[in-house]
Amino acid sequence: MKKISQILNWLSSLKVAILILLLIAISCAAGTLIPQQESDQFYYDIYNKNPLIGIINGNILLLFEFNHIYTSFWFLLLLSWLGIALAVCSFRRQLPILKSALKWIDYKYPRQIEKLSIAQTIQASNPSEGLEKLRIHLKKQGWNVKESDGRIAARQGVIGRLGPILIHLGMILLMLGATYGSLNGQTIEKFLAPGRSINLLDRNEEQELTIELQKFQIDRDPQGRAEQYRSKVKIIEPNGKKEEKEISVNYPLRYKGLTLYQADWSLAAITLQFKNSPKLQIPIKSIPELGEQVWGTIIPIKKDGKDPILLTVNSELGPVTIYDNDGKKLMTLSTNKEAEVKGTLIKIINIIPSSGLLLKRDPGVPLVYTSFAIILFGGTLSIISTKKIWVLHEKEKSIIYIGGISNRNLSGLSKELPKFSNLLNN
Template sequence: MKKISQVLNWLSSLKIAILLLLLIAISCATGTLIPQQESDQFYYDNFNKNPFLGVINGNILLLLEFNHVYTSFWFLFLLIWLGLALAVCSFRRQLPILKSALNWIDYKSPRQIAKLSIAQTIVTNNNLESLEKIKLNLRAQGWNVKETDGRIAARQGVIGRVGPILIHLGMILLMIGATYGSLNGKTIEKFLAPGRSIDLLTNNEETGLTIELQKFQIERDPQGRPEQYRSIVNVIEPNGNTQSKEISVNYPFRYKGLTLYQADWSLAAITIQIENSPKLQIPIEPIPELGEQVWGTIIPTKKDGTNPILLTVESELGPVIIYNSDGTLLTTLSTNKEELVKETLIKIINIIPSSGLLLKHDPGVPLVYTSFAIILIGGSLSIISTKKIWILHEKGKSMIYIGGLSNRNLSGLSKELPNFISLLEN
């Protein structure tokens, strides 16, 4: 039994809790510095030549599960350990402190009062009247008062003792919610062109919600640099009910546990017309060899598939730059313009952008938000100081003994006490 008590004391020690918080903070920083949830080859390619911190190469990184820090066994172990330490601390320390604060302590001798943090003896000629006056004054100022045979006990701010317990409870719920969300949450990143949609499957592999992009717009500054991306999305339920909303960067759309973020943008296709052909919508792909944000495609200029040309573009506003098969610049075409290219009339109708949507389903969010509310309430209550005052009158003597203590802000109580003493001296 003694060993169990020692283990529990060790688990609930402040040093252990601080050490765990430090390790968790370092782990979170590591998860921020190292890209998460990438392929194994990504870590081999990037960290074998340039090891993390100079020693952790791709093999060690994967072995230590640094590629998914927040769901690794050791990170979850740290969270469970911290949660257990907080729970033990609450049961072994905070709950007894709260219970002690709720219990009325009856001091029956002047010696007991003299041992308090603040104590004073007052000589008075009218004991009963003075005690009644201070009792009424205490109650008027919000103190809870209990009187027993000429002895008065008063307390204020006992609810402040609930604060640390709520903070511990909130932190435990926060870790449970974050862990549950990490293990069961889903994240999908998808580029959609206007009019396109994506079907989300339920756990039973059945079609659930359908996300449709109705409209996408890129707002640019006078120099042509992107400033904001806006998408109008339709969320369609299996029964046909539809809800539409505009989302933009920092303004997501939350719908029944699903959060849609405006994350990025891209270019999806070029609509062109070759000679008298119908309007052709040709998909384009990124070409990193030509630049960070360059998209393009190769098309033939002859019906037999010969004389290919390369069309490249850097924004939805154009222009489209056209190159020969050997890389020679042929011409530059703006939208709604046409020109002979290698004896073929080509017209650029428009350039279709695509919206980069990030879809997140995190079932732990309600727990996380609840935990934040509990922590805020607990932190607010913890500011409240718990104050206690005892007043004792010895029968047959013209002396009254008064003393008090406070778990914090003792100087505040020492400033209040003279006001009560003045009532006893009158």
């Protein structure tokens, strides 16, 4: 039993809790520096050439699960350890404090009151009347009063002792919710062109929802700079129920536990026409070698496939820049314009943008939000000071002893004591 008690004391130690919190904070900082949930080859390529802090290469990083810190074994162990420490602290310290605050203590002897943090002795001319005045005043001020044979015990703000317990409970729920969400959540990032859709499957691999992009729009200022991205999406359930919503940056869609964010944008295709041919929609892809936001494609303009040209574009508004096979710039062609390129008439019809959608399903969100509410409520209660006073009438000497204690704001209670004394003495 003694060893168990020592272990519990160590687990609930403030120093241990601070150390765990420090380790968790360092781990979270590392999680922001190291890209998460990438392929193994990504970490080999990046960190074998340039080890993190000079010693952590790709192999070490993967060995210690730094590629998915928030779901790693050691990080979950830290969270569990902190949760156990908070629970033990609540049961071994905070609950006994709350029980003690709720328990009425009857001080029957003057020396008990004189030992309190704040104490005063009053020579009263009419003790009975003074005690009655004080009792009525305390009740009007919201104090709980217990009276017995010339003695008064009163307390106020006992509910404040519940605050630390609620904060501990909220933190435990927060860690449970965050962990549950990390282990069972789902994140999908997808670029969709208008008319395309994503099919979401449940755990039984059955279709749960279909998200179809109907329209994507980029709002630009007069100088052509992007100000906002908007996507009009249609949510289709398996039973045929449909719902249309618009999302934009900072205005996501929340639907039955799913959160859909407007995260990015791209260019999907160029629609063009050769002479009198049908309209052709040609996919384009990012070309980082030419710039941060440059998309393009290589197309042949002759039947034998020789002498191809490169089309590049950096905005859905155009224009399209055309290069020959040697990288020489031939011309710049705006949308709905046509020109002859190497003997072939080419017309740019339009440029089709694609919306970068980020889908997140986090089943731990209700727990996390509940924990925030509990922590805020507990923190508010913790501000309330718990005050207790005792009044004892020594009938033989017509002396009244009054004293009190407070877990915080003792100076506030000391300022109230003269008011109580005046009531007892008048």
